[in-house]
Amino acid sequence: MSEVKSMPEAEEMPEAERMSEAERMSEVKRMSDKRMVPEKVLRQISLTVNGKALTLHVDIRESLLEVLRERLGYTGVKKGCGVGECGACTVLIDGTPIDSCIYLAVWADGKEIRTVEGLAVNGKLSPVQEAFVEEGAIQCGFCTPGLVLSTTAMVENGKEYSREEIKRELSGHFCRCTGYQNILKAAERAVHEAGHRCAHCKHEQEGEKG
Amino acid sequence: MFNIAKYDEAGSLDEALAFLSGHPAAKVIAGGTDVLIKMQNGKMGEAELFSIRGLAELTGIKRTADGAIFLGPLTTFAQIAGDPLLQKAIPVLIQAAVSMGGPQIRNIATIGGNICNGAVSADSAPTLLALNAELRLQSAGGERKVPLREFYLGPGKVDLRPGELLIGIIVRPQDYLGYHGHYIKFAMRKAMDIATLGVSVLCRVEAGGVLSGVRIALGVAAPTPVRCPEAEAFAEGKTGSDETLEEIGKLAVRSAKARTSWRASKEYREHLVAELVPRALKEAMRTAGGEEHV
Ligand SMILES: Cc1cc2nc3c(=O)[nH]c(=O)nc-3n(C[C@H](O)[C@H](O)[C@H](O)COP(=O)(O)OP(=O)(O)OC[C@H]3O[C@@H](n4cnc5c(N)ncnc54)[C@H](O)[C@@H]3O)c2cc1C
Ligand code: FES
Ligand code: FES
Numbered sequence: 202m203s204e205v206k207s208m209p210e211a212e213e214m215p216e217a218e219r220m221s222e223a224e225r226m227s228e229v230k231r232m233s234d235k236r237m238v239p240e241k242v243l244r245q246i247s248l249t250v251n252g253k254a255l256t257l258h259v260d261i262r263e264s265l266l267e268v269l270r271e272r273l274g275y276t277g278v279k280k281g282c283g284v285g286e287c288g289a290c291t292v293l294i295d296g297t298p299i300d301s302c303i304y305l306a307v308w309a310d311g312k313e314i315r316t317v318e319g320l321a322v323n324g325k326l327s328p329v330q331e332a333f334v335e336e337g338a339i340q341c342g343f344c345t346p347g348l349v350l351s352t353t354a355m356v357e358n359g360k361e362y363s364r365e366e367i368k369r370e371l372s373g374h375f376c377r378c379t380g381y382q383n384i385l386k387a388a389e390r391a392v393h394e395a396g397h398r399c400a401h402c403k404h405e406q407e408g409e410k411g
Numbered sequence: 412m413f414n415i416a417k418y419d420e421a422g423s424l425d426e427a428l429a430f431l432s433g434h435p436a437a438k439v440i441a442g443g444t445d446v447l448i449k450m451q452n453g454k455m456g457e458a459e460l461f462s463i464r465g466l467a468e469l470t471g472i473k474r475t476a477d478g479a480i481f482l483g484p485l486t487t488f489a490q491i492a493g494d495p496l497l498q499k500a501i502p503v504l505i506q507a508a509v510s511m512g513g514p515q516i517r518n519i520a521t522i523g524g525n526i527c528n529g530a531v532s533a534d535s536a537p538t539l540l541a542l543n544a545e546l547r548l549q550s551a552g553g554e555r556k557v558p559l560r561e562f563y564l565g566p567g568k569v570d571l572r573p574g575e576l577l578i579g580i581i582v583r584p585q586d587y588l589g590y591h592g593h594y595i596k597f598a599m600r601k602a603m604d605i606a607t608l609g610v611s612v613l614c615r616v617e618a619g620g621v622l623s624g625v626r627i628a629l630g631v632a633a634p635t636p637v638r639c640p641e642a643e644a645f646a647e648g649k650t651g652s653d654e655t656l657e658e659i660g661k662l663a664v665r666s667a668k669a670r671t672s673w674r675a676s677k678e679y680r681e682h683l684v685a686e687l688v689p690r691a692l693k694e695a696m697r698t699a700g701g702e703e704h705v
Contacts, residue, residue: 242415242418262412262413262414263412264413267412283451284448285444285516291515298518300515300516303448303451304443305413305418305443307418308462308464351515371514372513372514372603373512373513373515
């Protein structure tokens with residue numbers, strides 16, 4: 202049985218992380234600061250967010266969505282419905298798309314979390330993000346981070362997807378603006394381009410071998 | 412923030428059962444896609460949650476030595492949907508699994524939670540009923556086996572005793588070997604919607620297109636998921652002509668005790684039963700004609 206630990210926030214965190222988390226926290230509202238949190242509701246978890254290892258205390262009542270947005274400042278994770286219906290809060294947990302609004306923060310212990318903020322490398326958009334831009338798949342943008350992440354999961358698992366299968370993989374996302382056509386085009390483009398890239402890599406490897 | 416007073420978890424099944432026997436008020440949580448929604452909707456007061464997510468022994472799908480298929484209750488719908496053993500042995504269960512929720516929900520929702528939640532719309536229920544699935548339930552006091560058919564007591568009510576966990580779902584070999592099935596989820600959207608009606612059928616098709624062992628189960632057609640004994644008895648030994656199938660559909664309506672809800676009227680649901688039962692049987696017969704089975 203796991204024991205509830207009651208250490209003050211960020212006590213054991215390395216200096217660098219404490220700094221950046223403190224910075225972020227100054228920008229965002231920190232609910233639990235406003236009232237005393239009973240010690241029994243705090244748990245220490247370790248996770249990585251966008252490649253960065255973090256150890257922090259979370260409240261057993263918090264969703265992962267709340268921790269990511271309000272504490273860590275990853276506001277690319279959107280809150281739409283809060284009940285698993287719309288997919289706006291989708292993040293990748295160990296590579297799998299999950300609605301973070303109905304995922305308890307304590308469950309993230311030991312997990313690798315990715316949000317849309319983690320996709321661009323050195324300011325360069327990922328191929329999936331590029332495809333969404335190219336295809337004009339974004340209007341208000343509220344649904345976009347979730348859709349980009351679900352598409353990223355497809356691209357990264359290297360399977361082939363038919364149009365119908367892509368539709369199915371994206372069916373847990375609601376978009377109230379676009380009518381989905383351009384989103385589907387963007388996802389198809391990203392998935393197929395990734396397929397071509399892989400095929401190409403293989404081709405090159407085989408070429409090198411031979 | 413969810414209204415959670417206490418959160419505990421277990422590292423092993425024994426630990427979990429011991430904890431539950433000492434904490435009868437604890438609310439078991441697996442994927443949380445029912446429990447957390449109820450909390451969010453204010454349908455539950457402050458809860459003491461007990462998570463069984465960490466119990467590796469309750470996850471996975473295997474064929475046991477006697478040929479039965481064993482489903483761990485923590486198996487997610489995504490795992491079911493992608494399982495090669497089920498794809499060969501019980502493809503109709505995969506149909507049911509992919510019909511539920513959307514990808515993010517299937518990635519976390521468990522089949523055990525789907526059953527224990529007791530919803531009449533549970534997408535796994537009609538198929539598991541048609542498969543004569545048996546549940547293994549365990550508490551610190553011991554283990555018992557209950558046919559799924561007897562597990563449903565009423566809307567949202569199941570025969571789960573205090574301190575008990577569902578630890579396995581079993582489909583015996585005689586209930587799936589040689590059978591062909593089909594699940595139809597009738598809903599307003601193709602994804603992310605609750606069934607207006609669910610129909611699952613299983614049958615064997617003998618030489619000359621003769622039906623045998625027909626099993627028909629309905630979701631959202633009565634206060635609990637139900638089988639259709641009259642229709643099943645009538646179907647036995649008949650060839651699956653259009654007239655016979657139509658008659659089977661009509662008889663299935665007799666087992667339904669549909670109600671009017673905001674989703675659909677009683678009459679509409681009965682119409683759906685009469686239409687969709689023959690359609691599902693036709694599909695099952697078609698796969699019997701085409702595909703090789705284990
Ligand atoms: C957006 C959304 C869409 C959905 N769509 C569908 C759908 O299309 N079809 C459908 O059928 N359902 C749907 N659901 C409902 C839900 O996802 C399923 O019922 C799911 O299978 C529940 O599993 P879980 O692991 O999340 O259960 P939890 O919420 O963790 O638990 C559900 C219940 O079962 C009990 N429980 C869980 N595991 C055990 C166990 N091993 N032993 C004893 N008790 C246990 C819990 O105490 C609780 O009462 C949807 C839910 C959401 C949020
Ligand atoms: S906010 Fe999580 S699914 Fe809508
Ligand atoms: S772009 Fe506005 S919700 Fe999709």
